[in-house]
Amino acid sequence: MTELTPPLDALARIVGPENVLSEPDRPNTGMFRTRRIRGVVRPATVDEARQVVATPGAGPLHAISTGRNWGLGSHHAPQDDAVLLDLGRLAAVREIDLTAGWAVVEPGVTQGMLSELLDGTERMVNVTVSAAETSVLGNALDRGSGLRHQRVHDLAGLEVVLPDGELVRVGWWPDREKATPVYPHGLGPSLLQLFVQSSFGVVTAAAIRLLPRPEALRVIRMAFEPDVLDHAADALRRWVHQGLVRGVPKIFDQITSRPYGGDPGKYLVHVCVDGTTESVAALVRVITAEARATGLFSGISHTEATEPAHPNHETAVLVERGYAGDPDVRNTVFEAKTGHAPAEVDEKIGLASFLPLIPFNGKKIALADRLLREVSEQTGVRAATTLHVLDQDVVESVVGLRFDRDDEAGVAAAHRALDLLYQRFTAAGFIPYRLDVDHADWRERLHTDPAATALTRRLKNFLDPDGTIVHGRYH
Numbered sequence: 245m246t247e248l249t250p251p252l253d254a255l256a257r258i259v260g261p262e263n264v265l266s267e268p269d270r271p272n273t274g275m276f277r278t279r280r281i282r283g284v285v286r287p288a289t290v291d292e293a294r295q296v297v298a299t300p301g302a303g304p305l306h307a308i309s310t311g312r313n314w315g316l317g318s319h320h321a322p323q324d325d326a327v328l329l330d331l332g333r334l335a336a337v338r339e340i341d342l343t344a345g346w347a348v349v350e351p352g353v354t355q356g357m358l359s360e361l362l363d364g365t366e367r368m369v370n371v372t373v374s375a376a377e378t379s380v381l382g383n384a385l386d387r388g389s390g391l392r393h394q395r396v397h398d399l400a401g402l403e404v405v406l407p408d409g410e411l412v413r414v415g416w417w418p419d420r421e422k423a424t425p426v427y428p429h430g431l432g433p434s435l436l437q438l439f440v441q442s443s444f445g446v447v448t449a450a451a452i453r454l455l456p457r458p459e460a461l462r463v464i465r466m467a468f469e470p471d472v473l474d475h476a477a478d479a480l481r482r483w484v485h486q487g488l489v490r491g492v493p494k495i496f497d498q499i500t501s502r503p504y505g506g507d508p509g510k511y512l513v514h515v516c517v518d519g520t521t522e523s524v525a526a527l528v529r530v531i532t533a534e535a536r537a538t539g540l541f542s543g544i545s546h547t548e549a550t551e552p553a554h555p556n557h558e559t560a561v562l563v564e565r566g567y568a569g570d571p572d573v574r575n576t577v578f579e580a581k582t583g584h585a586p587a588e589v590d591e592k593i594g595l596a597s598f599l600p601l602i603p604f605n606g607k608k609i610a611l612a613d614r615l616l617r618e619v620s621e622q623t624g625v626r627a628a629t630t631l632h633v634l635d636q637d638v639v640e641s642v643v644g645l646r647f648d649r650d651d652e653a654g655v656a657a658a659h660r661a662l663d664l665l666y667q668r669f670t671a672a673g674f675i676p677y678r679l680d681v682d683h684a685d686w687r688e689r690l691h692t693d694p695a696a697t698a699l700t701r702r703l704k705n706f707l708d709p710d711g712t713i714v715h716g717r718y719h
């Protein structure tokens with residue numbers, strides 16, 4: 245075994261030499277500039293994580309949970325020479341209370357693990373459509389989006405190691421003596437959000453809210469022609485505003501609809517309804533009639549998941565199960581989309597993501613779609629989008645730029661397209677809510693009040709004067 249140089253040798257005494265790797269870099273699916281890393285440290289307990297953070301000279305540390313932030317830089321921090329603090333070995337579901345609706349999970353707990361534990365119970369976890377092996381906590385800390393809502397709304401409390409090694413619990417945390425209602429805000433200033441998209445601490449556990457499992461659930465599918473996107477989005481907006489739908493309705497374009505069995509050349513909509521058997525039947529009737537009355541939609545259907553003979557049956561079942569908290573533990577849809585198993589993504593796929601927010605109105609959504617097509621035509625890069633309706637006013641556009649990792653010119657074109665997307669979308673007011681490692685400077689460029697940026701920096705300097713934790717993508 246090669247000799248470990250300081251501070252890795254000191255860290256090896258804490259976590260064991262087999263849990264310190266001195267690899268200089270690792271591939272990432274976005275093919276963003278490969279960051280030099282000084283090493284990887286894998287603590288197994290909270291106490292080991294605290295000792296690592298408190299070791300003089302250990303920083304700057306970049307914490308990851310499972311490091312599968314694909315499309316945004318995977319495990320990388322924007323800075324070079326960080327030590328990767330891989331918390332994947334902290335993988336305990338410490339406690340679950342199904343009646344009160346919470347679970348305390350560590351960073352290595354994946355959505356597949358948690359959903360399997362909850363299978364058949366009255367509660368479910370809000371899952372994403374990423375791989376089953378992705379972290380519930382890591383994704384929530386980056387404000388990832390689940391099928392029910394943005395994951396950040398699932399955070400009730402956080403256990404955090406501060407840069408000086410102190411352990412604090414912010415937000416709501418279970419009380420051993422008596423049950424208290426799960427209320428993340430507490431009294432006084434809410435500290436929980438300080439540690440989301442943040443470089444103020446290393447999170448070692450989260451109290452996650454578990455959602456009531458619906459008694460019945462259906463996903464209604466419908467297609468429409470690309471040139472009526474604005475009207476179709478406005479119809480969907482009305483259903484959302486009138487409380488007809490649950491979870492995150494989605495609009496897939498001609499490319500992203502393919503793995504879901506979409507009609508060639510058309511956009512595809514998924515609308516989830518849930519509740520009791522009777523309320524679901526009624527909502528299916530209402531939405532189906534509404535959709536027909538608009539004259540915009542074709543192929544309106546809610547039975548693919550219940551008709552075993554339907555060619556799209558298997559996928560339709562998986563889509564409905566996703567809305568019901570099952571993240572497709574065999575990654576069937578994930579692999580259909582990416583062509584690869586999760587373990588191969590960082591080495592074999594070329595994918596960069598851009599995640600802007602669009603106001604939820606038809607005209608703005610059509611404009612965002614036009615901007616995307618223009619960038620695609622200008623650069624020759626395949627750009628595809630899925631629109632996620634996050635709430636009554638905000639839609640997330642998940643833009644994926646696919647490229648061939650072995651084609652140098654193709655990689656450069658994809659990165660040029662990504663730059664253009666940042667420029668064109670933000671000029672139209674469509675600001676990203678997550679940044680990739682190569683665009684961390686956009687946090688400052690997009691901040692409307694420089695005093696607010698300065699305040700964040702003052703807090704960082706106060707909490708972390710020695711730079712123990714990397715500045716990260718949102719400094």
Ligand SMILES: Cc1cc2nc3c(=O)[nH]c(=O)nc-3n(C[C@H](O)[C@H](O)[C@H](O)COP(=O)(O)OP(=O)(O)OC[C@H]3O[C@@H](n4cnc5c(N)ncnc54)[C@H](O)[C@@H]3O)c2cc1C
Binds near residue numbers: 308374381389
């Ligand atoms: C086909 C496909 C589908 C996808 N679908 C979705 C989707 O539906 N929704 C979605 O949101 N994303 C999606 N993604 C993107 C990505 O895979 C997920 O967001 C994934 O959950 C992020 O990786 P992770 O869970 O391993 O988190 P990590 O990479 O471990 O963490 C994410 C970031 O959070 C911070 N962080 C993590 N842990 C800690 C900690 N303990 N302390 C302090 N900071 C920490 C770090 O900055 C880190 O970079 C998809 C990707 C692909 C390829």
